[in-house]
Amino acid sequence: MTTTNSLTTVLPDTGILDDFVSRIRGRIIHRHDADFDEVRSVYNGMIDKKPLLIVQCSDVADVVTAVNFARENQLLTAVRGGGHNAGGLGIVDDGLVIDLSTMKKIQVDEANNTALIEAGCLLGDVDPALHPYGKTVPTGILSTTGIAGLTLGGGVGHLTRKYGLTIDSLREVNMVLADGKQVTANATENSDLFWAVRGGGGNFGIVTSFLFDMKDAKMVYGGPMMWELEHAEKILKYYREFIVNADNDIYGYFAFLTVPPVPLFPEEHHLKKMCAVQWCLTMDEEAGKKAVQPFRDLAEPSIDFTGYLPFPALQTMFDPLYPKGMQWYWKAHYVKEISDTAVDMHLRNAEKLPTPHSMMHMYPVDGAAHTVKSDDMAFSYRDANWAQVIVGVDPDPANKDKITNWSKQYWEDLKDHSLSGAYINFMMDDEGQKRIEDSYRGNYSRLARIKEKYDPKNFFRVNQNIAPR
Ligand SMILES: Cc1cc2nc3c(=O)[nH]c(=O)nc-3n(C[C@H](O)[C@H](O)[C@H](O)COP(=O)(O)OP(=O)(O)OC[C@H]3O[C@@H](n4cnc5c(N)ncnc54)[C@H](O)[C@@H]3O)c2cc1C
Structure with missing residues (x-):
């Protein structure tokens, strides 16, 4: 573990922190909080990282506030959905965690056959919510996995041969970018971003909700x-x-x-x-x-x-x-x-x-x-x-x-x-840049250009990282 810094070393001006705390509607967890160890723990027990702060966002406004605070104060930032990532990429040492795990709304639109799913949902939130309609979103095989990380990487599971990857059912995402702007990405709006988030991981911004086509599965x-x-x-x-x-x-x-x-x-x-x-x-x-x-x-x-x-x-x-x-x-x-x-x-x-x-x-x-x-x-x-x-x-x-x-x-x-x-x-987080490039093959250079456009300073870098070009 590389934890060395304290919050006051990184952020000596307590006024900045107080202001941030007053603007967050969710919860901020500090190292001294009694449940800090429980909240920072992720699925893989091999990962033992100690952030300075964890922000449990209650809504999109909290996500925007947290991104702006982290960027302005140059805090290394991890984004957490279900906390299932093998390499522990939803947590970070000595930085800020923007945790969406309490954002769990799911809205089914039967007329359009879609489900709008907030990024803190686990697969175990999604399946029971859609089952009464005889529907699902094709995802993975263990219900404790987060919908966000799984979808952004691709999403493979029991229905892949029938309906394709999870991203093949994705119609739209709502996101917060590194500059704090909120955007929607779909086939016609910010279509380059929509191309990139379907497999490119958390490199391009924070997805706050996913709009999926629902598929039959009773x-x-x-x-x-x-x-x-x-x-x-x-x-x-x-x-x-x-x-x-x-x-x-x-x-x-x-x-x-x-x-x-x-x-x-x-x-x-x-x-x-x-x-x-x-x-x-x-x-x-x-x-x-x-x-x-x-x-x-x-x-x-x-x-x-x-x-x-x-x-x-x-x-x-x-x-x-x-x-x-x-x-x-x-x-x-x-x-x-x-x-x-x-x-x-x-x-x-x-x-x-x-x-x-x-x-x-x-x-x-x-x-x-x-x-x-x-x-x-x-x-x-x-x-x-x-x-x-x-x-x-x-x-x-x-x-x-x-x-x-x-x-x-x-x-x-x-x-x-x-x-x-x-x-x-x-993949764990120890495979190296060449392995990441090999995992995108011919798509890597296009991803790097889109990264340069939406996150030129590589603010979102606690992930299988695509370097801006
Ligand atoms: C036991 C187990 C079973 C699994 N089974 C499957 C399976 O069947 N199919 C499959 O495809 N995968 C499976 N996985 C892999 C899984 O898809 C990844 O671990 C995925 O990263 C988990 O997503 P999460 O949101 O839980 O992770 P987190 O640890 O919270 O985040 C993982 C990564 O996604 C990024 N991220 C998370 N939320 C957001 C967001 N809202 N916006 C932008 N970036 C975000 C994070 O920054 C991080 O880089 C499994 C993993 C485990 C541990």
Whole structure:
């Protein structure tokens, strides 16, 4: 931890702070507040950063006031939505955090089939609010993730093959820029900004609300199927062909995992390493069962929890297994093909899963996500078939090196079998500038020019940073 400064060193004139405090309608949390440690904590327990101040904004006016205060006083500023970012990019040492987590309004407009969602919402706020209408916004797989960071990076999840990435459903954003101005960006107004925020992360300003097209999703056929590792080669080789040729109503991500030792799972399988496919089919029960039957015929799953269920139930299925505060180390790739050699590498690394919570997931990013061109918006990897993530996870900080080393080695082994960049939302903050550029490929220079236009001094730099050009 690099925390060295105090508020009075950075801001000796207490009058400036008093004025700021008097103008904020939300809450300002100082280091001396009793709940400072609780408020500053983020999802990844490996991150331990101490800001000077956290501003919990109650509305857009607070966001504007906070941006102006930070800029005028040259405070390093982080922006926080759900606080889920792997690299802890929603928090900062010795600076200011503009925290939108209490801005959680959701407005459904049935006539226009849209939802206006404030940037502090978690996926677990969005799904239950839209479900009564039989609708959703296609997002990610764990309900504690923030809508803001997820959307700005792209957004992959159970409905990607059916409806595309989260940004493919985004119609408009309302933002506060580095100079404190409020703007709207959509296909016709500030269209360059709208192009950039669809994958370019928090580089261009603070999004205060997102306007999404809603998509149909009431009931789905889904859940996990798990097999012992002895079947993994057969399952993965079948899966790699099956999924890229499947109808877009069929989604299944492939995983290596350890069966959690909790009553939900049969005791004889507790703590066994397994491979799995987590399904989500936008079909009725009979059609869903039939569509995944080839996997049951290939090898009988040790655990088969597939069934017909409300979409939000699928979206929250794994929440209890991954509470806030564990140690997480992430490494990611985009993948086009899974060669036989890559399958061997996967199997070798799966056997070495270092802790029961550690895992590897391959999320399909084909289907409807492939109907958008690579330069239609900032998110570039429209030719990838999977966004792969290797995550070492454990509750015990003593195992930090163990999970980190496993993730790095697994990633290294698969490097030559992957595309050159990675999904920026699956990266820590230690990957370097070249890796960020590789993750945007041909879109990077356009992003840098848009950054120069909207944030020439790089005020928003606590992120996977695009340098102004
Ligand atoms: C357990 C877990 C599961 C996940 N599952 C998925 C998944 O299924 N699909 C998927 O796509 N991703 C997934 N992710 C990755 C996730 O998308 C990123 O971690 C994302 O950054 C989280 O957004 P957040 O708002 O919670 O993060 P924060 O930590 O609050 O912020 C992350 C970044 O976004 C910026 N940011 C946040 N809010 C704003 C805003 N309002 N305006 C401008 N910039 C902002 C921040 O400055 C920071 O750089 C998962 C992450 C975790 C930890």
